[in-house]
Amino acid sequence: MAQNAPFSSDTLMDLLRTVQDPQTGLSLASAGRLESCTVDDGGRLTLTLGVAREQAPALSALCDAAAQKLQTLPNITKATIILTAHRPAGAPEPTAGQTASAAARPASAPAGAGGHRPLGGPAPAPGTPVLPGVKTIIAVASGKGGVGKSTTAVNLAVGLGMEGLRTGLLDADIHGPSLHRMMGAKGKPDVVEGRLQPMQAWGICAVSLGMLVDEKAAMIWRGPMVMGAINQLLSDVDWGELDVLVVDLPPGTGDAHLSLTQKVPLGGAVIVSTPQDIALIDARRGVTMFEKLHVPVLGLVENMSYFCCPNCGHNTELFGHGGARREAEAMGVPFLGEVPLLADIRASGDSGVPLVIGAPNSEGGKAYRAIAHTVATAIQASAH
Numbered sequence: 001m002a003q004n005a006p007f008s009s010d011t012l013m014d015l016l017r018t019v020q021d022p023q024t025g026l027s028l029a030s031a032g033r034l035e036s037c038t039v040d041d042g043g044r045l046t047l048t049l050g051v052a053r054e055q056a057p058a059l060s061a062l063c064d065a066a067a068q069k070l071q072t073l074p075n076i077t078k079a080t081i082i083l084t085a086h087r088p089a090g091a092p093e094p095t096a097g098q099t100a101s102a103a104a105r106p107a108s109a110p111a112g113a114g115g116h117r118p119l120g121g122p123a124p125a126p127g128t129p130v131l132p133g134v135k136t137i138i139a140v141a142s143g144k145g146g147v148g149k150s151t152t153a154v155n156l157a158v159g160l161g162m163e164g165l166r167t168g169l170l171d172a173d174i175h176g177p178s179l180h181r182m183m184g185a186k187g188k189p190d191v192v193e194g195r196l197q198p199m200q201a202w203g204i205c206a207v208s209l210g211m212l213v214d215e216k217a218a219m220i221w222r223g224p225m226v227m228g229a230i231n232q233l234l235s236d237v238d239w240g241e242l243d244v245l246v247v248d249l250p251p252g253t254g255d256a257h258l259s260l261t262q263k264v265p266l267g268g269a270v271i272v273s274t275p276q277d278i279a280l281i282d283a284r285r286g287v288t289m290f291e292k293l294h295v296p297v298l299g300l301v302e303n304m305s306y307f308c309c310p311n312c313g314h315n316t317e318l319f320g321h322g323g324a325r326r327e328a329e330a331m332g333v334p335f336l337g338e339v340p341l342l343a344d345i346r347a348s349g350d351s352g353v354p355l356v357i358g359a360p361n362s363e364g365g366k367a368y369r370a371i372a373h374t375v376a377t378a379i380q381a382s383a384h
């Protein structure tokens with residue numbers, strides 16, 4: 001169990017045991033397995049419990065009262081309980097459109113303590129589209145970590161908003177959620193009538209797992225928990241009416257990609273790579289994976305294309321240059337543009353003000369806006 005809480009497992013489980021379903025006698029302690037417990041500097045406690053998928057709906061109803069109990073612990077200002085639902089070994093995968101009500105469900109502090117109610121509500125009828133108000137969903141992916149995928153996703157999403165599209169941004173980079181920081185999000189999102197409210201910033205709405213759970217806890221999650229979390233981020237968030245939802249996927253080709261494509265139809269994928277050969281090999285794998293999943297590749301972005309010296313203006317091609325354009329041509333997918341390696345791009349990510357907002361006419365700002373314009377045009381063309 002990942003834990004930094006100053007409470008023993010016994011103390012936590014004893015408290016949870018005092019909240020029981022009056023009909024079944026079930027408690028979170030009897031039916032759940034403690035997976036992680038963290039307390040941040042503000043006294044906010046986050047508890048993650050693994051539960052059997054079929055018990056998750058009944059147990060999520062207990063989360064509110066159980067969170068109240070946890071708030072009686074010394075120095076705890078707010079408590080959040082997250083249920084990560086597990087499928088029994090050998091059970092079939094949920095199909096697209098199937099309810100996610102048994103997937104991971106957070107609940108947190110009660111009203112009055114500035115808290116939330118459990119997520120969820122009645123399960124949608126089989127076959128109901130998961131996100132009926134969302135016209136199209138596009139994924140931002142990379143074959144390799146650290147190539148600037150999340151930075152691209154943020155600036156692309158905000159850039160699409162600037163193009164006049166109603167845009168949402170979902171951080172599905174479960175093992176390293178960072179969008180909440182890049183978007184300047186502080187605190188936990190509200191829950192209204194059982195649905196998580198995305199944060200509103202820079203003209204778009206956004207949800208990141210990093211707003212809900214301790215990042216270190218999420219890093220150790222494995223397949224079923226990753227899928228449960230992504231299901232929940234799709235189904236239990238009040239995305240409202242959107243022209244496009246941009247989803248930042250984890251690097252590589254893994255559980256999150258399959259989970260997303262099983263759950264919702266993807267309108268397209270944007271793949272980010274550096275010009276280096278090694279990154280391009282992984283980018284090619286990404287293109288192949290999306291093609292196998294019948295997701296159209298909207299194009300390749302070459303990030304860190306060249307370094308522009310802020311003093312003399314000289315361009316240095318640190319990782320080579322033009323590799324992604326050549327690769328795109330070779331694979332027959334569009335090339336969306338080059339983004340240089342710039343100190344202000346790094347600084348914008350750290351400050352929480354996306355570059356397209358903070359410096360829209362800088363070299364980097366213009367590069368991202370041009371990419372957003374091309375993607376917006378592709379989205380609008382596919383809508384007709």
Ligand SMILES: Nc1ncnc2c1ncn2[C@@H]1O[C@H](COP(=O)(O)OP(=O)(O)OP(=O)(O)O)[C@@H](O)[C@H]1O
Pocket residue numbers: 142144145146147148149150151152173176178250251303304339340341342343345346347349350
């Ligand atoms: N073009 C750029 N110029 C300067 N810094 C950049 C650029 N693109 C990304 N960065 C910086 O590189 C770091 C990694 O970027 P980012 O988190 O977007 O990558 P990622 O591919 O999403 O990583 P991960 O694999 O961890 O999800 C961040 O500090 C970001 O600010």
